[in-house]
Amino acid sequence: MRNALTIAGREVRSYFSSPVAYVLLAAFLALAGYFFYALLTAFNQALALYSMMRNPEALQRFNLNEMVVRPLLHNMSVLLIFIIPALTMRLFPEEKRSGTYELLLTSPVRIGEIVAGKFLGGLVLVTLMVALSGIFGFILSRYGNPEIPMMLSGYFGLFLMAVAFLAIGTLISSFTDNVVVAYVGTLFALLVLYTIGWLGETLSGFWGSVVRYLSVTDHFQELTKGVIDTKNLVYFATILIVSLFLTHRSVESVRWR
Amino acid sequence: MIEVTNLSKRYGDVTAVQDVSFTAAPGEILGFLGPNGAGKTTTLRIITGFLPATAGTVRVCGFDVFEQSAEVRRRIGYLPENPPLYNDMTVVPYLRFAGKLHGLGRGELGAALDRVVEACGLSAVTGRLLGHLSKGYRQRVGLAQALLHEPEVLILDEPTNGLDPGQIRDMLAFIRSLGAQRTIMLSTHILSQVLSACHKVVIINDGRVVLEAPLGDLTRDRSLEDVYTQAISGGLAAAEAVV
Numbered sequence: 095m096r097n098a099l100t101i102a103g104r105e106v107r108s109y110f111s112s113p114v115a116y117v118l119l120a121a122f123l124a125l126a127g128y129f130f131y132a133l134l135t136a137f138n139q140a141l142a143l144y145s146m147m148r149n150p151e152a153l154q155r156f157n158l159n160e161m162v163v164r165p166l167l168h169n170m171s172v173l174l175i176f177i178i179p180a181l182t183m184r185l186f187p188e189e190k191r192s193g194t195y196e197l198l199l200t201s202p203v204r205i206g207e208i209v210a211g212k213f214l215g216g217l218v219l220v221t222l223m224v225a226l227s228g229i230f231g232f233i234l235s236r237y238g239n240p241e242i243p244m245m246l247s248g249y250f251g252l253f254l255m256a257v258a259f260l261a262i263g264t265l266i267s268s269f270t271d272n273v274v275v276a277y278v279g280t281l282f283a284l285l286v287l288y289t290i291g292w293l294g295e296t297l298s299g300f301w302g303s304v305v306r307y308l309s310v311t312d313h314f315q316e317l318t319k320g321v322i323d324t325k326n327l328v329y330f331a332t333i334l335i336v337s338l339f340l341t342h343r344s345v346e347s348v349r350w351r
Numbered sequence: 352m353i354e355v356t357n358l359s360k361r362y363g364d365v366t367a368v369q370d371v372s373f374t375a376a377p378g379e380i381l382g383f384l385g386p387n388g389a390g391k392t393t394t395l396r397i398i399t400g401f402l403p404a405t406a407g408t409v410r411v412c413g414f415d416v417f418e419q420s421a422e423v424r425r426r427i428g429y430l431p432e433n434p435p436l437y438n439d440m441t442v443v444p445y446l447r448f449a450g451k452l453h454g455l456g457r458g459e460l461g462a463a464l465d466r467v468v469e470a471c472g473l474s475a476v477t478g479r480l481l482g483h484l485s486k487g488y489r490q491r492v493g494l495a496q497a498l499l500h501e502p503e504v505l506i507l508d509e510p511t512n513g514l515d516p517g518q519i520r521d522m523l524a525f526i527r528s529l530g531a532q533r534t535i536m537l538s539t540h541i542l543s544q545v546l547s548a549c550h551k552v553v554i555i556n557d558g559r560v561v562l563e564a565p566l567g568d569l570t571r572d573r574s575l576e577d578v579y580t581q582a583i584s585g586g587l588a589a590a591e592a593v594v
Contacts, residue, residue, distance in 0.1 A: 100451045104437070111439050197435035197496070200399045201452040202425040349403050349420070 097203045098210035105185070105215025114184075115219060122170075122177050122223055129169040130230045133162045158240040163231070164318045167248045170227060171314055174256050175288055179280035181219055182263025183273045185212045186345075190271035199348065209264070209341045216260045224253045244320035251317025254330040255310060259284055261337035268344040352377050352534050353398060353504060358407035360393050360558075367393040369558040371407070375551065377503075380530040382549035382566075383538040386583060390558040391538040392432055395508050398536070399429045411504055425454065428502035432509055434493025438482030442473060442492055445481055446499060453500035467495040470525070486513040490522070498529070505529065507537040511544055523548045542575050554582045 109115040137158070144152045189195040198208055228249060234240045262283055267276040291309030294302055306312055310333075313326040353375040360368040368390040375381040385391050396402040398409050400420045409416040411423045437445060446467065450460045468474055471491045476484060481492065490513065497505060510526065511519045526535060527548050539545065545552055545566070552569060554562040561582045562569075569578055 097452060100448065104440075104448050107444075108437065108439050192436070192438065193431055193433040194435040194437055196396075196399075196401050196429070196431045197449065198452070200401050200424055200427065200429045201449075202421050202454055203452050204421075349400075 097207040101211025102214035106218045126170050126227050137161045158238050159244050163245050167318050175284045178259040178263050179277045182267050183276035186267045187271045187273045187276050205346050213264050220256045220260050247320045248318035251314045255314050258330050258333040261334045265337040265341045268341045354410040356408045359405045361405045371560050373553045373563045375534050377534050380535045380549045381551045382545035383553050385555035389555045395506050426503045428497035428505045430493045430497045430507045434489045436481040442477045449496040450499045463499050467498050471495040487518045503533050505535045556583045
């Protein structure tokens, strides 16, 4: 475990000693901030319009969670599809390219520790990213009255999704020594996972339910509704565990005869 | 010590190393010679446990590289052909990182760091980014990394690669000074380096060992260059005739 933390620490330092961390965080937060502003402006305009029409029934239906928080979380989850691969693409390829992979693999370090270190390094950045995006929730709760538990559940969902994406990205980066291949491979996998639910709407029976279960969007949507169900937690935990297990196998495979 | 027995490595249809055997005793500096592409790096990578062998065994300090890999990795210091440096780190944090990976505790790390920085002549560059160092310094940082945990066995893949003549002389003198306490194996394709640093020579060509002999016997009545040329061109039979 000590070795895993050593590797994670180096990983985090490397993110922050290069522009990588700053660029990724800035891009994510700037775009999310723009979405937030656009959603909030639309909400205010609609509110003003309905108030003018003095329609109490319509006003009742106005809900900050439905009209701002959930769409914002949804938009941020789409951003993650593009940002997370950029964060994971260098984890293994850079080591393989620079020859430092030889240092890692010839040190008395277990492969599990290498994988855990890489993942934890990324996890620090992902956690920071989701935490910083909490500013939008904070602003809303300060100046409006969103349902806080529902919002927290949504942010929790966003975090779980980011962690699952991170694990997938770690796995795919372990396959290659090329950052472009790692980026596009991860982007592809995440997009498939994100959109596979679309098939679920047309398929029925067994395959329909399989596809619906695999869809990351469905599980995420439930969390943004404030429903924290074991089923959803199991889903994200499964992605995490399976991805990291396969990463372990993939790194170990260089030692197979 | 290092014992390599009938080692083979194949990549698909390509045979990189074929039935290689040799030994290096404690306190011995073994020069591993051969033309480019002869299989030197592959052999060293197998000894360090970075690559698995297709067949054969390697024992380091009595431990099997494949079966007891962790024990072997604890006892080896390895300088790969390209020094394994993170270009975005400075010298001291990098060496700390390498030391921690090799199991050095907080207390030992400081002393080990001072020792290798001094021994490898790095005190002038401790705060510099590795990516900004010259080839000579990169090589020395790589060597410092391999020495931090005082390994019993040192594997150096072309340690003088890219150094200028003065640096080569210093590096070889340094390696000689290390040799008393440990087993060192260094690969090179420059014969004079073997003469000035090594006790024993193993020549490899086309993935096969064509010669294994103590340097003293070998160069008693002929130059190492003659021996090498004959071993490489004549193959196994000629080399045996030489010995």
